[in-house]
Amino acid sequence: MAGDTTGALRVVRVCNAISGEVDEVPEIVKSDDEWQRQLTPEEFDVTRRGGTEPAFTGKYLDYKEEGLYVCVCCGNHLFSSEAKFGSGTGWPSFTKPVSDLNVRGAIDTRFSMIRTEVLCRRCSAHLGHVFDDGPPPAYRRYCINSVALRFVRREEK
Secondary structure (H helix, E strand, C coil), X not given: CCCCCCCCCCEEEEECCCCCCEEEEECCXXXXXXXXHHCCHHHHHHHHHCCCCCCCCCCCCCCCCCEEEEXXXXXXXXXXXXXXXXXXXXXXXXXXXXXXHHEEEEEECHHHCCEEEEEECCCCCEEEEEECCCCCCCCCEEEECHHHEXXXXXXXX
């Protein structure tokens, strides 16, 4: 297939936050050209280039709806509104992902700092960073760019 950059499909395990089941899904690998056609320039800069949206500008910073935050690139379930808290840092903050299977960490040494970058497990989108200054009991703060997320409202039962 023209433009296909997937090669041999690699399978990753992620948790479906709605069903609670662990699913095996293909890892998503696309060229920069493919991502640029799919994403806005700001989404591309943050998720594919490791950028950061300006503090206090993200649409989900003070968002209070109940539901699920998914990856803007691939729809992977990332964070629940139940784990969201006001950190005062200027970016949406969460105490934990829906499952540790759904995100992965990588060492980020840009800007003369050592931080843990948070990436989507399925498509490797840069989401933000995780810090050890969150609330108890885990003391974790997932500091995530709004532009890397899409919100899915919890359906009424």
